[in-house]
Amino acid sequence: MTKFLLSVHVLAVILAVGPVTVAASMFPPTTRRALAGTDRESTVLGTLHRICRVYAYLGILVPIFGALTALSLGVLTDTWLIISIGLTAAAAGVLAMLILPGQHKVLADLPGTTPTLIRRLAMDTGIFNMLWVVVTVLMIVRPGSTTGA
Template sequence: MKAVLLVVHVVLAIVLIGPLTAAASLFPRYAREAVAAGENRTGPLSVLSALHRISTGYAVAGIAVPVFGIATASAMGVLGDWWIWVSMALTLLAAALLGWAVVPAQKRIMELLQPPGDLAAVSPLLPRLGMVTGSFALVWAIVVVIMIVRPGSSTGV
């Protein structure tokens, strides 16, 4: 059962968190393209719409990753280990960044880009969004490192 839980946890992390992180990271780039395109922003807007849908949809589905992670840690008897708690705290931080900064900023930018739109109001939002999405990706990278190089792992590292 431990192996099944671990496999499900890892597969869900790859299938859900990977695309979510990529979509969130690409959003500022395509928002810049939409601003640069001016009146001809239909193409970049459709890409932004897809990236925003991925960000929101995969965020909701991504809740399964920590659920299976907790179940896996419990089954393995490591739920009380400090590295699990650090990983859970970082996961909460990533969720907070996504839910209170990334997705609302994406939504606001999408609203501003809808014709006729206020293109001038979008540009000042993009550096912060880029920083927050980069922080979101960095937090997930740290969680992955902790999960791979954990205390007592069988890798011998």
């Protein structure tokens, strides 16, 4: 059962978090191009925002199956996992409270979008992505692991 839970957890990360990180990273440069005047880029912005929003909901599967896997492995109280859970919650907070509202603000008033807002959105996305990098490293290295890694 542990292998099944771990497989679903990893697949959920790849299929849910991956698209959000890519779409969110593409949003600021696409905004700059849209401000340069191409209608196609405006349509792409809407699609990128929709990807971020929909896959954010699918991303809820990641901590659910992560917790079930940790419970199955008996590592629910390990420090590396608690830190990973905190960083995952922080990443979810950045997405829900900064990235998605920032994207919505751009879509609501594209001509009024300032360079400061675009830079802020790019920075928030970078923080979101770095949080996931740290979580990924912790999941692979797992301090104190007996796997020999």
